[in-house]
Amino acid sequence: MNESMTLFSVPGLPMIRPGDDLAQLIAEKIESAGQQLHSGDILVIAQKVVSKAEGRLVRLSAVTPGERALELAEITGKDPRIVQVILDDSHEVVRARRGLLIVEQKSGWVCAHGGMDRSNVQPVDGEEMVALLPENSDASAEGLRARLAELTGAQVAVLISDSHGRPWKFGTMGVCIGCAGIPPIWNQRGLYDLFGYELVASEECLVDELAGAAALLMGQSAEGRPVVVIRGYTPPNLPAAPATVIQRPKEFDAFR
Amino acid sequence: MNESMTLFSVPGLPMIRPGDDLAQLIAEKIESAGQQLHSGDILVIAQKVVSKAEGRLVRLSAVTPGERALELAEITGKDPRIVQVILDDSHEVVRARRGLLIVEQKSGWVCAHGGMDRSNVQPVDGEEMVALLPENSDASAEGLRARLAELTGAQVAVLISDSHGRPWKFGTMGVCIGCAGIPPIWNQRGLYDLFGYELVASEECLVDELAGAAALLMGQSAEGRPVVVIRGYTPPNLPAAPATVIQRPKEFDAFR
Structure with a gap:
């Protein structure tokens, strides 16, 4: 069980331009802030800077x-x-x-x-x-994760985040549109509650919760803090998968 | 701008029963964990324990x-x-x-x-x-906030959280269904981006992002950690409001 976690944003990233080595810029700025990446860290990166680096x-x-x-x-x-x-x-x-x-x-x-x-x-x-x-945000996340490992030696998870609105509610929130090195969903079906009842509908979308948390330190206007490191959160021991596994096919969707 | 924040769960809460003084139990368990509440902390409390204490x-x-x-x-x-x-x-x-x-x-x-x-x-x-x-989760949050101030002297914000599913996506996430002492939404309309374009649709739902973050430390089955403290996050300087301000009236909702 995770008892605590810490989040911090990466300062000083420049305007990102097509062709930039985004992973390298991130690694540099983390280092110049006196930090270093640890294996197990989760990096949440705003879609906008990934799209710019990829020339989208x-x-x-x-x-x-x-x-x-x-x-x-x-x-x-x-x-x-x-x-x-x-x-x-x-x-x-x-x-x-x-x-x-x-x-x-x-x-x-x-x-x-x-x-x-x-x-x-x-x-x-x-x-x-x-x-x-990005054309394929899961592939982008995988690429950034591999490049960060090459540059820093740290095995991190990478999430690419965007801000989405929701039906029934005002306001957007940070969500995950691509990931690597982490299980996006924690399927708790078959687990039991404190009184032994089987949990019937407990599938928690971890990556959206992580992206939402990171969004609090990103802001959306002129802050320019598109990268947040989450430290101390250990995901459940499940295989990593792309974020697309979260997508509910149309035939299982009551709202299309 | 917020550069970092920390979250920790409160250990050792007993099974909550109707009539329990939930705020007092929380304050006690924070203290016996060697922590103390600070003014500015944000407490996220799972709806389930609030409902139990209220006999719902x-x-x-x-x-x-x-x-x-x-x-x-x-x-x-x-x-x-x-x-x-x-x-x-x-x-x-x-x-x-x-x-x-x-x-x-x-x-x-x-x-x-x-x-x-x-x-x-x-x-x-x-x-x-x-x-x-709870009958009125905003009122419950306000009551817990007032009682915690009485017991500890700390002026905290209180969010009551639940797990909701979403259209288009598998998995639930922690959301806020009641709050006190915090602005639920950050309306950034009228702010400008890095290039001076006015942001047209930036309304961020801070309390859902906070509740989602806290859910990562709560788990959903037998963990029994229904209270999480978020420290170091300063909300924008806007008036506090109840969580019901997030509710999109039916006439503005394309999915009803």
């Missing part, structure tokens, strides 16, 4: 909206070019209403704008850019 | 299911008495399918079984009991 950027002025995008722009009140970018990176529109466009993004995450985002993306030649999710 | 327990054998409960039991495959208990504590059925009953509980939370739970509830005279949510 689209120049808005180069986008020509098609018919479906124009139609959805009319319904939602959004920029038709933005809608086109979202459609190009999605499988399915889940809800479209004024001010709201929820899709299943190509990696399988259901979220507003398919995770596409324009905040904190630096303009290029004065032109506005938007950032897409 | 129903003896299943005393429940007679009505027509609607029998109908929904047929659809969902659940015990008709359980369904009746859920209906009695709810405003509205949001989804009913085999194995699934999602309602808007009387306090306004949309969740499976209206938060009603049978795990870790001690039988009374050999008879099975189930626990309902």
Whole structure:
């Protein structure tokens, strides 16, 4: 059982640009903050900086909206070019209403704008850019984990986080869209409670809880602290798996 | 900006019974663990122990299911008495399918079984009991906060947490269903990002992120660690409010 844990953010990361060695920058900044990575640490990294390092950027002025995008722009009140970018990176529109466009993004995450985002993306030649999710956030997490091991010798888990809204509630929260080196879900079916009743529906999504915790130290506007280290939390002894195992297939989903 | 924070669970709490002074038990166990509460600490307390202390327990054998409960039991495959208990504590059925009953509980939370739970509830005279949510979790949080201040002199925030499932994803996570002494949401509309673009949709649900973090140290089966202290996290300087401000009214909800 975990009795305590500590979280700290990594200071001083520069603006990330396409091609940057993100793992190296993170390792350097942890070291210059007088810290070092330990095996067993969990690194939560904001999707935005991973997307930037991977060059997942689209120049808005180069986008020509098609018919479906124009139609959805009319319904939602959004920029038709933005809608086109979202459609190009999605499988399915889940809800479209004024001010709201929820899709299943190509990696399988259901979220507003398919995770596409324009905040904190630096303009290029004065032109506005938007950032897409990584092509494969689990692979990105795996790559960062391997590179960090190479650079520091520490075997860490890596989570890539994003902020998602929720039905029924106001406010977003940090969630995990890619991970490596950690079991995303703790399936407690078959465990027993204090009185011996079998727990019927206890599957805890550990990586979303970890990403949510890290978000508290990231902020969302101009703080520039996109990497948080979680220390002292030992996940249950289960095989590591990609974050996509959390995705509920449509046929098991009462809300699609 | 918050740069680090620490979480620890409170060991040694006994089984909670109706009428117990929960705040006093918590204060005692923190002290006997060699800790003390500080002003600014955030206590996350599992709903189950609050419900038990408040006597929110129903003896299943005393429940007679009505027509609607029998109908929904047929659809969902659940015990008709359980369904009746859920209906009695709810405003509205949001989804009913085999194995699934999602309602808007009387306090306004949309969740499976209206938060009603049978795990870790001690039988009374050999008879099975189930626990309902507190009548008013915000008031419960406020009461615990006031009592803890009286006992320890520390001005803490109190969150009452529960585990909720989510559409589109497997696994539950810890969320906040009642709070006191903290702003539940950080509305960042009107703030600017690193490049001066106004953030259009940044409202972060801090209390759900805090409750999720705490859940990692609570476990859900036989651990018996229903109280977690979060230290070092300073919320934004906004007025405290009840957790009900997070509830999205039905007319603004695309999923009802």
